[in-house]
Amino acid sequence: MGRFGLVALLALPAFAADPARLEVSSPQPGTVVAGGGAVVVAWTARPAEGMVVLLASQDDGATWKDVATRPADANLFLWETGALPEDVPVRVRLRLKDASGAVLAEADAPGSFMVDRKMPSARVTGPDTAEQARVEVRVEASDGNMEEGSLRCD
Numbered sequence: 739m740g741r742f743g744l745v746a747l748l749a750l751p752a753f754a755a756d757p758a759r760l761e762v763s764s765p766q767p768g769t770v771v772a773g774g775g776a777v778v779v780a781w782t783a784r785p786a787e788g789m790v791v792l793l794a795s796q797d798d799g800a801t802w803k804d805v806a807t808r809p810a811d812a813n814l815f816l817w818e819t820g821a822l823p824e825d826v827p828v829r830v831r832l833r834l835k836d837a838s839g840a841v842l843a844e845a846d847a848p849g850s851f852m853v854d855r856k857m858p859s860a861r862v863t864g865p866d867t868a869e870q871a872r873v874e875v876r877v878e879a880s881d882g883n884m885e886e887g888s889l890r891c892d
Contacts, residue, residue, distance in 0.1 A: 756784070757843075758783075758784065758785060758834055758842035759782075759783070759784045759843055760781060760782070760783050760784075760790070760832055760834045760842075760844065760845040761781060761782045761845060762779070762780070762781045762832050762845045762846060762847045762848065763780045763781065763782070764777075764778050764779060764780040764847065764848075765777050765778065765779065765830060765847050765849055765850070765851040766847075766848055766849050767848060767850070769849060769850075769851035769852075770851065770853075770854050771819050771851055771852070772854055773854070773855055774819055774820040774822065774824075774853050774855055775818075775819065775820075776816045776817060776818050776819065777817050777851050778814065778815075778816060778817075779792055779814070779815045779816075779817055779830055779832070779847065780813060780814050781813060781814075781832055781845070782813060783810040783811070783813070783834050783843070785810070785842075786810050786811040787810060787811070787837075788809075788834055788835050788836045788837060788842065789807050789808065789809060789810060789834075789835050790807070790808050790809070790810050790815075790832050790833065790834055790835075791804060791806075791807050791832065791833045791835060792804070792805040792806045792807070792808070792815055792830065792831075792832055793805060793830070793831040793832070793833065794828055794829065794830055794831075795828070795829040795831070796822070796823070796826050796827070796828055796829075798827070798829065799829055805817065810834055819851075819853050822853045823853070824852075824853050824854065824855045824856075825852055825853070825854070826853075827850040827851070827852055828851055828852065828853075829847070830846065830851075831844065831845070831846050831847070832844070832845055832846075832847075
């Protein structure tokens with residue numbers, strides 16, 4: 739072996755390991771969460787060990803806030819968004835951490851999402867008849883914030 743042969747052999751295993759990867763597939767651009775419900779945050783992590791930390795930004799990435807931590811192999815988090823403001827784009831970033839807490843990889847979701855709490859509208863469009871009859875209509879609705887109401891028309 740030449741003068742540098744042993745050094746090259748010792749350095750080879752350090753380059754042979756695959757780098758950590760994190761890919762976020764959801765939420766997609768333009769996602770709207772109705773009534774402050776839940777948004778699906780989905781990812782693929784390699785290695786699938788460690789933890790994935792979910793961060794959110796409501797100011798286009800100027801600041802990030804920790805939301806949740808899940809095992810990397812869970813690949814999914816259903817985020818209840820009831821506390822988020824309406825009509826503010828929310829960006830999602832994930833960080834893959836090893837057991838010691840070191841960040842192995844980081845990735846942003848392909849798009850931001852928004853919460854829409856606008857009340858749905860409804861109207862009666864029938865029956866299509868000129869005959870008159872007494873009809874009782876009851877409508878029960880919820881706005882997604884657990885506030886319910888009812889309406890009765892005679």
